[in-house]
Amino acid sequence: MLKLEHIYKWVSSGGRRIFLLNDLNLEVREGEFLSIMGPSGSGKSTLLNVIAMLDDFQEGKYYFEEEAIHELKVKKRTEIFNQNIGFIFQAYHLLDDLTVYENIETPLLYKKVKSSERKALVADILDRFNIVGKKDLFPHQLSGGQQQLVGIARALIIKPKLILADEPTGNLNSKQSDEIMQLFHDLNKEGVTIIQATHSESNVTYGSRTIHLLDGSIQKS
Amino acid sequence: MLKNFIKISWRRIKADKTFSFINILGLSIGLTITMLLFLFVIKERSFDQMYTNKERIYRVLFNTDEHRNNEIWATVPAALKPAVDQGVPEVQKSARLWDHDFGKTASIQVDNKNFTESKLYYADPEFFEIFQLDFVYGNAKDQLDRPNTVVISESTSLKYFGDINPIGKTISIDNDSKMEITGVYEDFPANSSLDGTIIGSFKSIGFYKEPSWSNASFETYFLLNKDARADAVISKMQKLVDANVEKEDQWYTLNLQPLENMHLYSSNIKSAYTSKVGSIEEVRNFSLLAVMILLIACINYMNLATARSQKSTKDVGINKTLGASSNVLIARFFTETAFVTLLAIIVALLFTFLSLPFFEKIIGSSLSLNYMLSYRFLLAILAIWLLTTLIAGSFPALHLSRFSPMEVMRSGRDRESFTAFLRKGLVIVQFSASVILIIATVVIYNQLEFIRNKNLGYNAENTMAISIRAIKSNSEKETLIKQFENLPEVSSVTMAQGYPGISVSGRSLYKNMNSDESISLKTNRAQGGIVETLQLNLLAGKDLPGQKQESDSIVDVLLNKNAVDFLGINPQEAIGKNIIANLGPNAYVIGVVDDFNFSSLRSPIGAYAFNNGFEPLRYMLVRFNSSELPQTLEKFKGTFGKVAPTVAFDYTFLDAHVEKMYAGERRTARAALTFAGLAIFIACLGLFGLAAFMAEQRTKEIGVRKVLGASVSNITGLLSKDFIKLVMIALVIAFPLAYWMARRWLQEFAYRIDIGWQVFAIAGTTAILIALVTVSFQAIKAAISNPINSLKNE
Known part of the structure; x- marks a missing residue:
């Protein structure tokens, strides 16, 4: 599905280069559930952002479904991202001023989906996640686990091929974590490719493959 | 999508009520002043526009020679009209006016009742053909044809006779001449330069029989032919003067002034009959002031909007990862601004309506509410709305929507030193303006007190x-x-x-x-x-x-x-x-x-x-x-x-x-006081926004300092210090400017006060105190917050 070849990313500090990603090679096949582990600062988030095309890199090649991302203009990249990828944050990042329903609906608005179709899609997903009763609440009225559930529902509404999750359970207790992970597991079974960055050994057990990052390079795969 | 944007905007307004209140209030006040000033400008520009022939009506002007200081008079010799009627075919109609007894108040007797009239004129019959006034009783034709006849205005008729038709009745003027009423005309509109309440026939006065070329005491109006050129008429008038006045007695030349220029371009013209003289400078200054106040209000809006930018930037980031393009976000910010501006305009219309009487007092001229319904005003409001949205919305829209999602998500600080500079600059400008206005107010009031208490050399009391x-x-x-x-x-x-x-x-x-x-x-x-x-x-x-x-x-x-x-x-x-x-x-x-x-x-x-x-x-x-x-x-x-x-x-x-001689100064003082108050208020809103912004930015720093043992007063002082610095800079800019301006204003008085240091001390202390109160509200709020809350966000 996607392939990274010799990716280098650095920032300059005091004339010296600090490598965030250092000669990183990675291939992810469709239907995989990949877990990225590593200590703080090892480059997990940076890698996810690069894969999401939200962040640039200085050297290397990136192919997403045969498309050479490193050769594309920003606009085209954004388009590919918007069509294919759902992003889930550790801090949920729900829009505070919108209700649960509206939060989930927002990506569809940006994709200019028709109103009737939007209603059907949102109703489906609310139903599936069992949060129909919460649809008119605002994020601050929900628990952390519920907020993350909404975050995932929002990421899934555009039916992405790939889900990127940056420490999705980092702010949750173990019971909530297990629920979210079970959900990921089920999604994966349905054919959605998932890449998660995590510290948690128990989360890793839900995945099909694990890589370890240290100082911007993969240790063992 | 639009519906969605508006919904979000409304929720954001409701979510932070204090903030929205300040924001909308600041914008409304700015808009109110702009609207009031525009009302004034619209009124001034509407003068004399009601006359059907307005493009073809001219007033004759009289340019005196250097022995009379090259003064320009609005009055010309009575002999001009008959000569022009004979010798200048371009002039279709002409009419003279004479202000009763050279401008003195007339004593009128009607049925043994006595009245005073200060606007009694005598005019040639053509007057009503040039200015086509409507008649309530009698008709416009053949009025003022006979000696000892008058026409009176509708309100005068009501005052003298009540509800009856007064045609045929007589009035006597200054116990002298008995005049027969032959018609009643509708009152001159409020925005007409001409404003007679009684107009007698020119044939009633002695100057009619013996018009001279030397006594320049008569306003004279021409109605030119459709294709006539004013300069041709001017040169033909000069030929008439040459033919009738010896060269060495020609202490004047004649000129024409279009009716449409009469109101705004006559402040240097002496002996005009009308008291309603406007000034194009005033109109220009007020227009400029209106635009400037609007601009300051817009910048204030931006200032307050960016004070919440941390939240906004996060919003932008999330929306971008959800698939929003920059254009969509720009549209969203503009929609939000347009929405807020619309609310502010509605509030401002209400304010305008309520403050109109007060504003009328300040500018000393009446503004009818009708102007608020005129298409010009409505057009102006539409323009103001679009302009404000465009200006005020530009910063959040263009600045924030530009961010890439990554930059935003890193819970970033505002890295833009430019915007920080802009905000500080704005506060300095606003405070300088406020201080200048405070000083102006104090100086004007002191001077007026000085005048009031000055020994005049005679006793005007009792x-x-x-x-x-x-x-x-x-x-x-x-x-x-x-x-x-x-x-x-x-x-x-x-x-x-x-x-x-x-x-x-x-x-x-x-x-x-x-x-x-x-x-x-x-x-x-x-x-x-x-x-x-x-x-x-x-x-x-x-x-x-x-x-x-x-x-x-x-x-x-x-x-x-x-x-x-x-x-x-x-x-x-x-x-x-x-x-x-x-x-x-x-x-x-x-x-x-x-x-x-x-x-x-x-x-x-x-x-x-x-x-x-x-x-x-x-x-x-x-x-x-x-x-x-x-x-x-x-x-x-x-x-x-x-x-x-x-x-x-x-x-x-x-x-x-004596008091009346200083009415203009009193008006200036009132205006300065009002604008000083408003300027300070708006400046405080800006400062409040800046303080809120800084406090938000330094939340973490404040948290760390408190954990390390800083007291509330330490923190308050720390935050206030920066703002006091800004106000100090403002004082340094404002003092010399204010001193220079006050000196210039005082130059007009032969007897004037000295500008003491006390004035500056008062203005400076006031500005600093107001700034301190405004800032400390935010500073104390930040200082007493629990550090745990600010630190756990990381």
């Missing part, structure tokens, strides 16, 4: 001038004086041509018989008792004698100190001296009084002479000693009515007249 112009016989005047002298409330009484503050005759005082050296001398015919009545300070000699025979060719003169100084002698030496001042060959000094302010304190005191010469005595001056003013007035009126039953009792208090 003195009144009663018009006796309409009393024709001398014996009646003498009787009146006697009657008044016998009233217990009256301490002294006299008659004079004029009183301090109004114009009297202008002559020249020569140093001696053989000298060309002269100064301008104001002369005022008066009677004995003038020194006592005005309470002048007699330096030498004595008051004018009480009685004088008509046949007596000796003119007694009471000079002021300034005139004696010019002659180069001391007051005692002056007594008995023969003076050369066009007062006849036998003008002798009988007394000398100390200088007094016979005109406004703007000009230094010049030479002045009371005399018992030949001008008509127009006023009875009465000094009274009574605290029961209304009763005294009634008594005076009764006494006056018994002696002169056919003359209106028209009086002026001298002290009120």
Whole structure:
């Protein structure tokens, strides 16, 4: 599905280069559930952002479904991202001023989906996640686990091929974590490719493959 | 999508009520001022637009030569009209106007009731063909054709006769001429420069039969042919002057002024009949002020909007990862601004409506609410809405939507030093403006107090001038004086041509018989008792004698100190001296009084002479000693009515007249005070926004400092210090500017205050105190917050 070849990313500090990603090679096949582990600062988030095309890199090649991302203009990249990828944050990042329903609906608005179709899609997903009763609440009225559930529902509404999750359970207790992970597991079974960055050994057990990052390079795969 | 945007905007407004309140209030106040100023501008620009032939109507102007300081007059010789009718075919119609008795108030008698009219004109019949006024009674044709006929305005008709048709009735003017009413016209609109309440036929006055080329006392209007050119008419008028006036007597040239320029471009034109003279500078300044205030309000909006940018930037980031393009976000921010602006406009319309009477008082002119419904105003509001949205929305829209999602998500600080600079700059500008306005207010008030308390050299209190112009016989005047002298409330009484503050005759005082050296001398015919009545300070000699025979060719003169100084002698030496001042060959000094302010304190005191010469005595001056003013007035009126039953009792208090001379300054002071208050308020909103922004930015720092043991006052001081620095910079900018401006304003007064350091101390302290209060609100809020809350966010 996607392939990274010799990716280098650095920032300059005091004339010296600090490598965030250092000669990183990675291939992810469709239907995989990949877990990225590593200590703080090892480059997990940076890698996810690069894969999401939200962040640039200085050297290397990136192919997403045969498309050479490193050769594309920003606009085209954004388009590919918007069509294919759902992003889930550790801090949920729900829009505070919108209700649960509206939060989930927002990506569809940006994709200019028709109103009737939007209603059907949102109703489906609310139903599936069992949060129909919460649809008119605002994020601050929900628990952390519920907020993350909404975050995932929002990421899934555009039916992405790939889900990127940056420490999705980092702010949750173990019971909530297990629920979210079970959900990921089920999604994966349905054919959605998932890449998660995590510290948690128990989360890793839900995945099909694990890589370890240290100082911007993969240790063992 | 739009619906969604508006929904979000509304929720954001509701979510932070204090913030939204401040934001909308600030914007509304700015918009209110802009709207009020626009109302004024619209009114000024609407002047004289109601006349059907407005593009073809011209007023003749009179350019005098250098001996008369190249003054431009609105009045021209009466002989011009008949000559133009004969010799200038381009002029389709022409009409002269004469202001009754050269601009004096007329006493009108109707069915034994007396009225005063200050807007009585005499006009040629063509007047109503040039200015096509509608008639309530009678018709516009053939009016003013016969001598001793008048037409009156609708409101005058109501005042005199009530609801009946007054055609055929007569009124008498100044006890002189009986005039028959032949028509009633609809009142001149409020925004017409011309504004007569009674218009008599020109044939009724002596100037009709013997029009001269030298007495330039008549406003004259032309209606030109459709394709006529004004400059052709001007050169033909010059030919007429050449044909009728000897070259050496031509102390003037003639010019034309389009009616449409009459209101705004006439502030330098003298002797115009209308009192409604606007100023194009004022209109331009007000327009500029309106735009500037709008701009400041917009920048304030941006300032407050970016104060919440941390939240907004996060929002932008999330939306971008959800698939929003920059364009969509730009549209969203603009929608939000448009929505907030619309709310502010609605509030501002309400404010405008409520504050209109107050604003009218400040600018001293009335604005009808009708202007608020005019299409110009509605168009202006639409333009203001779009403009404000565009300007105020540009910063959040373009600045924030540009961020890439990654930058945003890193819970970033505002890295843009430029915006920080902009915000600080704005606060400095706003505070400088506020300080300048505070200083202006203090200086103007001090100067006005100074004027009010200045010793004028005479006593204007408890003195009144009663018009006796309409009393024709001398014996009646003498009787009146006697009657008044016998009233217990009256301490002294006299008659004079004029009183301090109004114009009297202008002559020249020569140093001696053989000298060309002269100064301008104001002369005022008066009677004995003038020194006592005005309470002048007699330096030498004595008051004018009480009685004088008509046949007596000796003119007694009471000079002021300034005139004696010019002659180069001391007051005692002056007594008995023969003076050369066009007062006849036998003008002798009988007394000398100390200088007094016979005109406004703007000009230094010049030479002045009371005399018992030949001008008509127009006023009875009465000094009274009574605290029961209304009763005294009634008594005076009764006494006056018994002696002169056919003359209106028209009086002026001298002290009120003095006050009136400074009405313009008083208005400036009120405007300065109002704008100073508003400017400070808006500046405080800006400061409040900045303080909120800084406090938000430094939340973490404050948290860390508190964990390390900083007290609330430490933190408050830390945060306030930065702002006080900004205000200090503002003071440094404002002080010299304000000093320079105040000096310039005071230059207009011959008698003025010094600008002391106290003024600056007051303004500076006020600004700093207000800033401190505003900032400390935010600073204390930040300082007392629990550090745990601010630190766990990481």
